[in-house]
Amino acid sequence: MQEPAAPQASHTRPGPLQRGRTRFATALLVAAIVAVALNQRPAVVAVAPILRDLRADTGLSSALAGLLTTLPVLCFGAFAPVAPRLARRIGLETAVGLSLGLLAAGIALRLLPPVALLFAGSLVAGAAIALANVLLPAYVKREFRRPGAVMGLYSASLNIGAAAGAALTIPLAGALGVDWRWALGTWLLLALAALALWLPVAGTGRDRRTNAPLAEGEGSWSLLRQPLARQVTAYIGLQSVQFYSVAAWLPTLLADAGVPVSEGGLLLGLANVVGAVGALVAPAQAGRMRTQRPLILAVAVAYLVGLGGLLADPAGATLVWVAAFGLAQGGGFALALTLIVLRSPTPLVAARLGGVAQCLGYLLAALGPLVLGALHDGTRGWSWPLAVLLVALVPMTWAGWGAARATVLDVVPADGVTAAAPEGARTPAASADRAGPAGR
Template identity: 55%
Template sequence: SLIAGAGIAIANVLMPAFVKREFSEHPSGILGVYTAALNVGAAAAAGLTVPIGTALALAWRPALAFWVVLAGLGFALWLPILLRSRRLRAARPELSDADQELAAAEDIRGLVLMRSPVARQVTGYLALQSFQFYSYAAWLPTLLGDEGIDANTAGYMLMLSNLTGAAGALVLPVFIKRLRTQRPPVVAVTSFYAVSLLGLLVAPSAGAWVWVCIYGVAQGTGFSLALTLMVLRSPDTAVAARLSGVAQLIGYLVAATGPVLLGVIHDLTGGWEWPIVVLIVLLGPMLWAGLGAGRDILLGDHTDLPGVASTARSTFRA
């Protein structure tokens, strides 16, 4: 589990920088496909592992190991890209010198990155969006179980939420490319979260399938939007990588407290009303951070970032 988690973390951090370098003209589409693949993969693993194990007469460990096939396929798809990059560096040795200069500039950027209001807003949006997702996903089956919905049905609902999340991630780029800023999608994502949470608060069992589907759209679209904001707010690939690393480090540390906090509140109050209210209240600062991060602006624009050396200032503008 630790190794798998490390792989997910590395991929999530590097993907915005890779997209910034290779697909800077249409990053939202690529990141939408990436997020959709994550959701479909999660849904497939959740819904098919047990049937695969049953069909092949496998215990749960070999059934889980079946998914290494997809990991091998992913490695095979990335291998040509890695080889192409190495050939390019061998043919153009001057790139190595440029990389060294860029690394020196990155060290300086790393010290001042979070002085930028835009960087803090991108980080805040990712953190609160992830807080919503992990809190909701961790406790949704238990909440539904307390409402009389059996465990199998609750599991299918969670799988359905991942599939609707994939659909949301694929639809998002269609709207982003028509907009000058990303503020409208931020408002839409927040609205989807609000409708889902209010539905669970008022009618948790009667409309459970509807609330779960709306939640899926919110989380799939929201995560894809958070990654897209990292790319669009960064002036170059190096800043995209640095912002992605810092934002996801802080974001997931904040998100990790969500399931624990909601569990404590549930134990103290004896119900799910107050945990849901907490999630609804946190939509306010998430919306504020998202509206700031969704402006048509690059990191460093209209912001004084003192102490930046000239080598860094040339690409990370203050």
């Protein structure tokens, strides 16, 4: 096994959130993580507000326009398993920087006239975000003794980025006097700014790179032999189904119930804003708890209130139902990401588990809007689609209940080769991380 690097001198004693670095360096690193997280949704959700102008200019059919919005989510699943192997070869830090570079390239491709490049850019951007989705939680796992608070900031930033992409794309275009292409292109500046902040702050991870082949049984998919990995995967997949299904159809559902069309998009934005609160709180609490089962139940209750209200009286206390759903989806997704971190004994295992869980989870989530749309067309209403989502809360909560127990995945010792070198960190065999959340 590779010897761990010797701890370097620090001007301050390492606190619960840092591993051997000054407070200022820790603050810069957290800022860089937040900057990366803010970039992981705008390039995707910014397409919806400009879709009408896009179709009028390009002549895309409804089916192809729908594919344009679904393609990045499919990429989230398809490219997630690539992230752990990339991290092994070039280091977590460099891999995250590469994902930002790819994201910038994808956004830039969409500025060019051919329609084919619009799809190619969306594919590249989706692949880039898929890598960051997996790599950032693993990086947080490695760099912070108690990752809950940082995971909360990371998850909340995902929601804020999504809300910004949905709410600001059109106003920015209007203020700048640009067309729909440049409206999408405005988010290129955010990606470049994050890259400029990330590279000097995060380091290169050169001492943690390895080209050694994985030992027998160390592949990411082999983790699914363990019930705990299957439960984490099922939880992230089923809660993603809830979010993407409702996010796709909420404005239409409310319009059919008599809510003004102009309010549908605002209410969806409200769900994302409230979701940021849930995303900030849930991981911070999860990191302090031996078992996260109370949080699993709290998320399920919030979903029950939100979906149940939309089923029983969508035009009544609409703000309450939408806010409850937003709190559930924000807290649920953040909790799912945090479970990946807490149930993994090392950062590499977190990347492997994240790759598998997000691959299957996002592929499942991409089917949600299609299934709900088919149910709506078949039943001429929203009662059956919402009822199906309510029933799906049962297996989601069951999977979360198992994933939230106080244990970690059992992995072969060779997995610690990549994880044994952070500044001031302990080896996995000696680390208290094996016993529970982040240093307990």
